[in-house]
Amino acid sequence: MNSAATLQELADRAAITDLIYRYCRSVDRLDIPLGHSIWHEDAYADYGKDVYQGNGRGVIDHICAQHLHTLHHSHQVSNIILKLNGDRAGTESYVTATLRMKRGEQLLQMSVWGRYIDSWSRRNGRWGIDKRLSIRDFDEVREVKAMMDHDVGRRDHTDPSYTAVGI
Numbered sequence: 499m500n501s502a503a504t505l506q507e508l509a510d511r512a513a514i515t516d517l518i519y520r521y522c523r524s525v526d527r528l529d530i531p532l533g534h535s536i537w538h539e540d541a542y543a544d545y546g547k548d549v550y551q552g553n554g555r556g557v558i559d560h561i562c563a564q565h566l567h568t569l570h571h572s573h574q575v576s577n578i579i580l581k582l583n584g585d586r587a588g589t590e591s592y593v594t595a596t597l598r599m600k601r602g603e604q605l606l607q608m609s610v611w612g613r614y615i616d617s618w619s620r621r622n623g624r625w626g627i628d629k630r631l632s633i634r635d636f637d638e639v640r641e642v643k644a645m646m647d648h649d650v651g652r653r654d655h656t657d658p659s660y661t662a663v664g665i
Contacts, residue, residue, distance in 0.1 A: 521536050572595070
């Protein structure tokens with residue numbers, strides 16, 4: 499592979515990885531436009547028949563609406579395996595989502611461990627997801643006791659990350 503091809507592959511890998519990370523940021527900050535930006539307009543998302551199946555951008559709307567019923571939530575992605583083939587790519591990413599909610603006086607924590615299997619394409623110079631299959635490997639809900647009240651992080655553009663980092 500020549501230098502230009504190597505640089506292009508590295509740039510493509512970085513662009514796709516950044517979009518995967520931005521997905522987590524979008525659902526944690528309830529930033530719907532950011533979430534929409536990782537999908538192509540005609541993309542399809544399959545999170546299972548009991549969760550969501552439909553337009554890729556619509557899953558962002560669905561998740562953000564559901565998160566309004568929680569106190570806190572945090573998503574992380576790791577173990578990204580990426581295969582490039584010109585203007586197409588495939589990824590498998592491990593995901594962990596942790597959500598806190600109150601039911602009566604009970605503080606509950608739901609944790610989900612799974613994987614995103616994504617098909618990507620570059621259209622007009624922009625990478626985006628064409629199709630996502632979300633696989634839930636296992637999950638749990640349990641009662642928890644918080645160590646303290648966490649009041650710095652915000653689920654919108656007032657979060658310190660928007661001004662401190664300029665993202």
